[in-house]
Amino acid sequence: MIPGPIDPPARLLMGPGPIAAYPSVLEALGAPLVGQYDPFMTATMNETQELYRAVWATANEATMLVDGTSRAGIEAAMVSLIRPGDRVLVPVFGRFGHLLAEIAERAMAEVHTIEVPWGQVFPVSVIEEAIVRVKPTLLALVQGDTSTTMLQPLDEVGAICAAHGVLFYSDTTASLGGNAFEADAWGLDAATAGLQKCLGGPPGSAPITLSERAVEVIRSRGRVEAGIREEGDPEATDFVRSNYFDLGMIMDYWGPRRLNHHTEATSMLYAARECARVILLEGxxxxxxxxxxxxxxxxxxxxxxxxxxxxxxxxxxxxxxxxxxxxxxxxxxxxxxxxxxxxxxxxxxxxxxxxxxxxxxxxxxxxxxxxxxxxxxxxxxxxxxxxxxxxxxxxxxxxxxxxxx
Incomplete structure (x- = not known):
């Protein structure tokens, strides 16, 4: 028997996410599709980038979307920034710090963690001490962890990372849009989010922003496309070990060259654009x-x-x-x-x-x-x-x- 059309029950979603989307975001999801290189499509991509620069409070040119849930953005950032053998420091104060550590391990990093009991956050001095001791290439730090409801202060961490030559990445899936976040002022090199919490949309698109320093790191790595090594020694092994999550390739797709990488999730692009537009309209x-x-x-x-x-x-x-x-x-x-x-x-x-x-x-x-x-x-x-x-x-x-x- 063929089921009828989808008909979800009425729900008031008052958990840790996903939540009910703004009505105009749901309307945007139903907008007509256009071709991947239609002028309307590329203009919408450009508009979405500009809107999210304002949401992130950044001037980063490399501000875009990763197609997939918030975890897709996390993985894209980490596999693209981490070289095998890099030291990565992950301060863990809840479930999603453990997730960052796991993804870093899958990226073949040498992972170091520090922990506080659930329900607490890290004093900045503890993070600085760990950076001095571990000497990581990358600090990966959740801003808001819904498993504990805690919000880790980030405003002083970027300066510490810069002083020690450490890349600073934050997962802001649960916090962006509902809590203060200043990508440039706080010295973030990379940050990712998802639509399904404070941004007021459905899961399925991951906004990301990358500093010029992060872009340089990603661009310095080789790539493999269609089995052919590009950019550097053909025998080199320093390429991102993912095609879909290779931010170098995704940046080329979103940038002026518009190099084909994947088929953009058009309806999710519309939704992500509307999430940012709604926030900026309200302020x-x-x-x-x-x-x-x-x-x-x-x-x-x-x-x-x-x-x-x-x-x-x-x-x-x-x-x-x-x-x-x-x-x-x-x-x-x-x-x-x-x-x-x-x-x-x-x-x-x-x-x-x-x-x-x-x-x-x-x-x-x-x-x-x-x-x-x-x-x-x-x-x-x-x-x-x-x-x-x-x-x-x-x-x-x-x-x-x-x-x-």
Whole structure:
């Protein structure tokens, strides 16, 4: 039997991502396709590059998209910047630091990690000490890790990396658009993101920006295309060990030469363009402030419901909070009740926090007052159902107090 047309249920996605896309982004996804070298297509690519330069706060010419989810951008950055045997330093404060370390290992790097307990971030002095000790070629550092909800300060790290000749890469998948990020002012050599969190789009496109220094590193490497070695000694082995994720080739595709590399994901290009356009229309700082306000309201609301929050709140991302699951409440069952009875999704967690916390997001299109209060009202009902004593309307009232202040 052939199924009917796709018909997803109505959901309010209030977890750590993905989230509901802005309505205009969904409209953009349905726009007509054009040919890969149609003047409209190349103009749209140019517009998208310029929009994301503003989102990243950079003048980097090499600002573009990698077709694939946020992990595609991460992998493209790391396999293109890392030569086999390079020392790579990864400060780990959650699940996604472990991911960066794994990808660096797959790129044949000599990987060094430092760790802090989940719920904390690194003092900049600890990162500097590790750089001096390890002498890495590349520092790979997550900005916001949704597994712990923590936001790692980056503003002083770039200067330290520059002083020691270290490339500085950051994964901003969970943070870009809802938290401050200044690619040029903070000295980033490479940064990647995804659409499905604060940028307010669907997963499937990974914005990336590269400094001139990073571009030089990538351009200095050989390439293999159609089995023929190019750029350098034909016996050389210093080429990027991926065709799809070779940023040198992707830059040629997005640059004025428009050298064919892959077929651009046209609908995702439209969506990524619209995500950036929406943010800049509202104002980059205004969007960050909207995320801060929604995050503060949700935090006040869950505290009023009696939840114990997880982690160092002075370093919490604006767009997600982790709360301890109350004693006696079956975590997965209660999350299921939120989804089944109210159409609201909140998140579980990973590793040492699995079964211990829920993660509640307020990001992108859902960083708004009605989404916050609706979620808190549903949480109150579900908690009461499992015997937790909660003040009637307490969560909603506390959130509204934040908005009214």
């Amino acid at each position: 980059r700082d205004a969007v960050i402030e909207r995320h801060r306000m929604a995050g503060e309201a949700m935090l006040a609301g869950v505290r009023a419901l009696g939840f114990v929050t997880f982690g160092d709140l002075s370093h919490k991302m604006t767009n997600v909070v982790a709360v301890e699951i109350p004693d006696g409440v079956p975590g997965d069952e209660a999350r299921g009740a939120m989804l089944t009875d109210f159409g609201i999704e909140i998140g579980t967690s990973f590793g040492p926090l699995h079964g211990r916390v829920w993660r509640i997001g307020t990001m992108g299109y859902n960083a708004r007052q009605d989404a916050v209060t609706t979620t808190l009202a549903a949480l109150e009902e579900v908690l009461a159902r499992y015997g937790v004593s909660v003040p009637a309307g307490g969560g909603v009232d506390a959130a509204l107090d934040v908005y009214r202040a």
